[in-house]
Amino acid sequence: MKKFDFLSQRYVGYTISAALFVLTIVLYFTPAFSLKYGVDFKGGTELHFKFNKPVADDKIRQILKDDCGLSGVVQSTYTGDMPGGETVLLRGESREKIIKTDFLANEAYKDKTTGLEVKSLKDMREKFEAGLAKLDKDLKIEDTLRETSVGPAVGSELRTQAVFAVMVALIGILLYITYTFEFKFAIPAILALFHDVIIVLGVIMLARIEFDMSQLAVLLTVVGYSINDTIIICDRIRENFKIMRKTSYYDMVNESLAQVFSRTVITVLTTLLPLISIFFFGGEVLSGFALTMMCGMIVGCYSSIFVVSPIIVIWKTYEEKAVA
Numbered sequence: 001m002k003k004f005d006f007l008s009q010r011y012v013g014y015t016i017s018a019a020l021f022v023l024t025i026v027l028y029f030t031p032a033f034s035l036k037y038g039v040d041f042k043g044g045t046e047l048h049f050k051f052n053k054p055v056a057d058d059k060i061r062q063i064l065k066d067d068c069g070l071s072g073v074v075q076s077t078y079t080g081d082m083p084g085g086e087t088v089l090l091r092g093e094s095r096e097k098i099i100k101t102d103f104l105a106n107e108a109y110k111d112k113t114t115g116l117e118v119k120s121l122k123d124m125r126e127k128f129e130a131g132l133a134k135l136d137k138d139l140k141i142e143d144t145l146r147e148t149s150v151g152p153a154v155g156s157e158l159r160t161q162a163v164f165a166v167m168v169a170l171i172g173i174l175l176y177i178t179y180t181f182e183f184k185f186a187i188p189a190i191l192a193l194f195h196d197v198i199i200v201l202g203v204i205m206l207a208r209i210e211f212d213m214s215q216l217a218v219l220l221t222v223v224g225y226s227i228n229d230t231i232i233i234c235d236r237i238r239e240n241f242k243i244m245r246k247t248s249y250y251d252m253v254n255e256s257l258a259q260v261f262s263r264t265v266i267t268v269l270t271t272l273l274p275l276i277s278i279f280f281f282g283g284e285v286l287s288g289f290a291l292t293m294m295c296g297m298i299v300g301c302y303s304s305i306f307v308v309s310p311i312i313v314i315w316k317t318y319e320e321k322a323v324a
Helices: 007-028 057-066 121-135 150-182 181-206 213-243 250-282 284-323
Strands: 046-057 072-077 093-101 141-150
Touching: 007 181, 007 250, 046 057, 046 121, 057 072, 057 093, 057 121, 072 284, 121 141, 121 150, 141 150, 150 181, 150 213, 181 213, 181 284, 213 250, 213 284, 250 284
Parallel strands: none
Antiparallel strands: 046 093, 046 141, 072 093
């Protein structure tokens, strides 16, 4: 049976990657789709309320807007068993809500930099409870599971630290691969990781998912999975180079890809199965995490085969011509 020529599809891969890269750039500069930072990175307040009865997300948003003068994200969630065998709904209507809104302070004040009024958490809660009573006299907050506020300055600092964390991870990987393999393996690997991170950011923007700490964790996890696939392929290329001296470098790399292809794909598929379950059954809070993780796994596998390997072959061809 004739083996598939992976490297012959490199131009298809380059075209797909270029198209996705351009799409990400376009999305970034499109106001409707530009990267939206969560409370962690832009500052704000996150509240986790448990109500005495199920209520729809849009009702909570309306109360925030009309009674509290606030905009924000409302997500249904679930943290424990419901009494009396009550049905648990995680999308649209539930007893537990995560509310992400503007920064709320202990005491109201006017921000000297922006000139905007910062509302107090106590005042917002009083107005919110009054809005609930107006909607349904029997509806009220049963318990406050979490109240978290991050100031704008702290959010900006966390954003800087997040970029620094990703850069440190990439530099560490560059040094590791250079030491373990060769520099010609390290550069394509780093290019592929930048490629993966940018495309996953494009998915986040296209799906209008808030970029928070969980999405940062997705990016770092995707970097780890992608470099794992790349190291497996590079290691096989290095081994085959020693025993296939008479074979052209192009054919040798193709053979190496054929040998590890099933292992790489099976690893990704086994990771995708639980992520698919989380996406469909984990509720709105986890669906964004699962979606970006799934896309990251697929992109990482694809880039190891159709981005890293062709660049290694191009590098080797250039080396041979330079020596000749």
